Amino acid sequence: MRASAERDSSSSINGPMILRILAKTLILLAAFNFLFMLLQPMPLLGHISAYNVIFPGRERLPYGDDPEHSFNLSLTQLDAMFASHIISGEHKSNDEYRVILIGDSSTWGFLLSPEQTLAEQLNRLNLHAADGRRVKVYNIGYPTMTLTKDLLFLERSLRYKPDLIIWLFTLESMPWQKQLDSPILELNPGITLDLIAKNDLPLPTQELKASLGSLLSDTIFGQRRALADWVRFQLYGILWAATSVDHVIPETYNLRMEDLPADPEFQGFGPDEMVASDLAFSVIDAGLEAADGVPVLLVNEPMFISQGLNSDLRYNFYYPRWAYDLYRRAIHTQAQIEGWQLVDLWDELPADVFTDSAIHYSPLGAERLAQLLKPYILGR
Numbered sequence: 250m251r252a253s254a255e256r257d258s259s260s261s262i263n264g265p266m267i268l269r270i271l272a273k274t275l276i277l278l279a280a281f282n283f284l285f286m287l288l289q290p291m292p293l294l295g296h297i298s299a300y301n302v303i304f305p306g307r308e309r310l311p312y313g314d315d316p317e318h319s320f321n322l323s324l325t326q327l328d329a330m331f332a333s334h335i336i337s338g339e340h341k342s343n344d345e346y347r348v349i350l351i352g353d354s355s356t357w358g359f360l361l362s363p364e365q366t367l368a369e370q371l372n373r374l375n376l377h378a379a380d381g382r383r384v385k386v387y388n389i390g391y392p393t394m395t396l397t398k399d400l401l402f403l404e405r406s407l408r409y410k411p412d413l414i415i416w417l418f419t420l421e422s423m424p425w426q427k428q429l430d431s432p433i434l435e436l437n438p439g440i441t442l443d444l445i446a447k448n449d450l451p452l453p454t455q456e457l458k459a460s461l462g463s464l465l466s467d468t469i470f471g472q473r474r475a476l477a478d479w480v481r482f483q484l485y486g487i488l489w490a491a492t493s494v495d496h497v498i499p500e501t502y503n504l505r506m507e508d509l510p511a512d513p514e515f516q517g518f519g520p521d522e523m524v525a526s527d528l529a530f531s532v533i534d535a536g537l538e539a540a541d542g543v544p545v546l547l548v549n550e551p552m553f554i555s556q557g558l559n560s561d562l563r564y565n566f567y568y569p570r571w572a573y574d575l576y577r578r579a580i581h582t583q584a585q586i587e588g589w590q591l592v593d594l595w596d597e598l599p600a601d602v603f604t605d606s607a608i609h610y611s612p613l614g615a616e617r618l619a620q621l622l623k624p625y626i627l628g629r
Contacts, residue, residue, distance in 0.1 A: 295332060300486055301333075308388060309388045312392055313497075319495055319496050323432070326479070347385055347412050348385065348414075349386075349406045349413070351406065351414060351415070352399065353392060353417070354391075354608070355390070356368075357390035358615070359392065359606075361612060363495060363496075364493075365615060367390075367615045368390075370615045370619035371623075372385065372386050376626055377627075378412070378627070393430070394418075394427070397434060397444070397452070397529070399536070404536075407539065407540065412543070412544075413543070415626075416545055416546070416547050417548040418550060420572065421568075424529070425529050428532065448535035451531075502604070505553050505603050505607050509555055512562075515569050523572060523575060530583050533547065546590050548592050549594060551597050551610070551614075551618060552567070553603035556600070
């Protein structure tokens with residue numbers, strides 16, 4: 250009798266009771282998902298950060314592919330990226346002349362520690378603007394080479410009231426067909442579409458529209474990667490605060506290419522096939538207009554110039570000579586027509602300061618570039 254009673258009790262627990270528990274769990278999950286979809290809390294979470302509160306703010310935007318060693322990862326949410334940056338925690342005092350650097354991986358500082366980057370080399374000069382204010386430089390560079398990505402970060406940085414924007418770029422960021430080739434643009438289709446529409450940029454939008462969020466992507470399940478990355482990134486703040494490491498610099502790496510292929514093409518263009526209209530100069534115009542009176546110094550950044558095999562055909566791995574020469578003529582002409590303040594530093598650094606690519610430079614290269622930019626900051 251007792252065994253029978255135990256079986257009946259077990260049956261009642263394993264049957265209807267389990268079904269009721271499952272039903273309640275599903276209802277709670279559905280309600281929680283509905284509330285999540287209704288409130289869309291990810292933008293709010295992006296503004297909540299342990300950086301600049303518990304941990305020091307980061308000196309450059311989060312980017313990394315080796316989180317366990319660099320204590321960093323590539324976020325996709327712009328609000329969370331900026332919330333972690335030191336600029337979000339720095340109150341702009343009356344005696345600060347705020348300079349923001351916009352650019353690609355060379356500006357961000359690939360193969361450089363935070364204190365070796367161009368921004369910190371400029372800060373180390375202890376500059377003062379013409380009106381006596383102390384110059385403070387912030388690194389808003391971000392890897393990948395496209396002017397439209399730069400425009401996105403330039404517009405975002407205006408919230409922090411810069412007095413000067415220095416926008417560094419090179420030809421690789423210029424072709425129209427490359428403008429959307431950046432994960433930060435692809436993974437933020439709504440923001441990118443708004444950027445394109447607001448600035449009337451002649452860019453294709455079909456793929457971006459197709460990737461806009463579905464109903465599922467607005468749920469907790471759809472946002473699980475973003476949520477997990479946000480949590481992980483906050484936890485990395487402990488290690489960042491202890492080490493100041495945000496980028497793994499290997500002991501050895503392959504040097505920039507000295508002997509070059511005998512290939513005359515650039516981005517699918519053969520000699521004499523590319524013209525000035527193939528370059529996205531109107532994105533620069535959009536950035537200058539967005540700056541709305543904030544001075545913008547445009548810098549054609551330094552690059553490695555090879556002396557090796559086929560260097561009579563190409564300057565480096567990126568550029569055949571005909572394409573880069575055309576670009577320089579075109580951008581100088583455009584700068585003169587539009588009244589841009591353009592500084593052309595393309596050949597101002599020696600070959601031995603470049604590291605793994607034609608645009609990445611060593612700490613010495615960053616130091617020399619800071620000295621080259623110094624008079625343009627002091628002259629304002």
